[in-house]
Amino acid sequence: MVVANQHPFNSLMPARIVDAIESLGIWVSGEPFALNSYENRVFMLSDDERQRWIAKFYRPDRWSEAQLREEHVFLDELKTAGVAVAAPWRDSRGDSLHRANGFYFALFPHVPGQAPELDNPGHLFALGELIGRLHAVSSRHAFAARPVMEPLALAASSREDVLAGNWLNRRQRRAYARVSESLQQSLSHQVWPDQAAIRVHGDCHLGNILGRDDDFTLVDFDDCMMAPAVQDLWMMLTAQNDSELRLQLSELLEGYEEHMPFDRCQLEWIEPLRTLRLMRYSAWLVARWQDPAFPRAFPWVASEDYWDQHIRILEQQRLALDNPQWLA
Template identity: 45%
Template sequence: MDELQHAYAELGPATVLDAVDAQGFRTSGHLLALNSYENRVYQIGLEDAGFLVAKFYRPRRWSDAAIREEHAFCQELVEAEIPVVAPLADDKGETLFSFAGFRYALYPRRGGRWPDLDDPENLEWLGRYLARVHNVGQTRPFAHRPRLDVQSFGVESYQYILEGGFIPPHLDVAYRSLVEDLLQQIEAAYAAAGRIETLRLHGDFHPGNILWTEAGPHFVDLDDCRTGPAVQDIWMLLSGERSEMALALSELIEGYELFREFNRRELALIEPLRTLRMIHYAAWLARRWDDPAFHQAFPWFNTDRYWEEHILGLREQAAAMNEPPLTI
């Protein structure tokens, strides 16, 4: 077990509760681990019968400046009356805390259910909010957060998988040739799309990061916020057959364009971005494979079957990228 895992191994219940107490809260002893693998996230009970959420950042993943930039973006969205769950600040305005060598943030607990993306009204609602998020996102650039691009999500992920020896020998040639061809396809798609504006994004806007109540949606987990094209926050809400995705896309953009114009050229990036995410996701699992929590949560990773299915999925993406872009 390396230094990183030794660090998380020291994050026991007592340390978690003491860290929350250190910020002036009186914990009740209730602690529930929530579904998070990149970081460690807990629901904490308070003596007044309330709850809050404590998020302990994975050591060495982000700099303090990058985390504070995420928190500042959250606060900008809150000030724009966009329903984002932002971290709590102390009386000095600080949102990033440290205890026993761990960096952490505290959040109010907000409940909700996954959104019903088969409902056109819900899609239009989400489109309106996304446009407003992007209006805030374009007002200034990130200084410390990364960019979503072919190099970071594609090339570096591919190289890490190869250099780490994750690909089974009998699949090595197939994987290399396929991903190299895909990266060329993606580069060509970006070139054909022409000049695309990039801005601050949520970055990981999948349904699991949207909580729905009777009052509507609210958004959580900007841990992966970064700079990229607006369509990155849109395509992750699309799934199913091509006709189903086109219909959902039309509903999203109808709401989006009530507040912000959408550049139709970005539609050509939907399948390239989906392909980059698939390559990046495999590398993310590989990078975290020394963490025992990943072995428990993803026991199917790094098996021959996993890589065979991954290659098959990437081949399907090669075909998808050869199809015309979705239309609105």
Template identity: 40%
Template sequence: MPSETPYARLTPDLVLDAITACGLWPDGRLLALNSYENRVWQVGLEEARPVIAKFYRPGRWSDAAILEEHAFALELAAAELPVVAPMVFAERTLLHHDGFRYALSPRHGGRAPSLESADQLEWLGRLIARMHSVGARAAFAHRGNVDRDTLIAQPVRSVLASSLFPSSLHDRYRHVVGRIDRLVAARLEAVGPVRRLRLHGDCHPGNVLWTDAGPHFVDLDDARMGPAVQDLWMLAHDERAMEALLEGYASMRDFDHAELALIPALRAMRQVHYAGWIAARWHDPAFPAAFPFAAEPRWWEQHIIDLHEQADELE
């Protein structure tokens, strides 16, 4: 499958055929959901609730890494945590059809959480603590870590190799990402060793859906090993929000408050990674359509300015 168009053959008919291959009966209703790294569809079924079909990006994760994600989700669900886990067909969660790898899960709707609500933040804190208690039972062997290589070195290589990035900005970009990398390394050393555990990895508000029964977590596609604070900081828009999250968290599990000093480093690494992700995926037709601003030199100029501001915060 050509890497330039990884989903060129993923037609609606192929999606329906993949669902039928599992012994399910689609009714023809398909809804493409908002996903860029993978392709995700809501598929209507005859006389049953719709399912979510996730087709994995070719070449991103190994089969072993995807199966670790699935096993973690099933382990969390078995611990009665509100996590959407993959469906099992003939003892398999990772399915194959016509060259694509995919998984199915039940459809669970919901709305965004209210991050202004202390009650909701405490609730999320309790659930994340329980998730981390399960995550601390074992380690991932195939899914990598929240670290400088993954979130700085690799994305920087993608940016510098991309025709998307203006050559006139190379020196300025190299300077600022070098500064970020040194400061992140210094912050990690200053904080010292922290316990790493299996994480959701991308626990931002879009991956938490709220219903009248409470919240549930979706999309463990970025699950990795890392510090507990990685699953907290993206839900806290200010100190009061973090206090509410930690109040809930501490009622279920101890939290090492030294990890709070990692937040500026994690924020800076995420910002570097975001630009590198766009650059690395620009060949996928979905990316120019979704991120047209990245084709403008002024966006990259602003990105460099933003990184300097992150570096200033780290200092």
């Protein structure tokens, strides 16, 4: 009997995970360990030869088979070119995308190490080199199936997702509607040209970069898309004052331009991209709320304090869009 409103991931029990992986001829030693992943379900496991793997079970109905396969082909292209990425394992038939119990899934080599330190100039230079190598390869071709980042559409859908629910009280609803509309208007004046879009990682934050010393690997290309090159750089600019931000940017671009020229005009898109990420994050949380993992992991989303803070951040971002001082 199927339970009403049961989320598909509820059926992904350890025994089914092991059965799916062992159907590929890889014998699992011990129980898979769930990692902190919410959009998909990701597990670390060891095989009978003590090799560690990462198994990713993709969220149903998020990406098409063609989009998932295009991600994997992209990773193989990067790996062949010498870019440090975690490319998917392929079976004897050369297939990297597998299916079991209604889920697409893939296996990736486990990448050991820690996230880079963004106050370390050597790490920033190395990260710039890594992204430069990535873009030197990714700029050769375009995606056919993966999405193109469309800032106005993303902002509009984010606004609609938040306002469609009962997350905001009357005061918050008025404030959110006002500031989100203002942000949309600002973004409408800062849309990048189509020719600026290349294949990018798309979600290049510290959690997706692992390594030791200054030797780093990019993991989790789940959000790869067509977007400006700066999308893979701006999240590494984390300093709290203008002079330190400029130093971070200098190291990052010095490494990047060892492999790929960077159009400084794209720096104007950093605050628009930050705006999109801020709006999308809250919209993502509410859109995924029926997944039981989300209320458990993010209980504060249901509080008034969270939405008051979110509205304040969006107000600050509106000012930053009008006056990105550190770039002056």
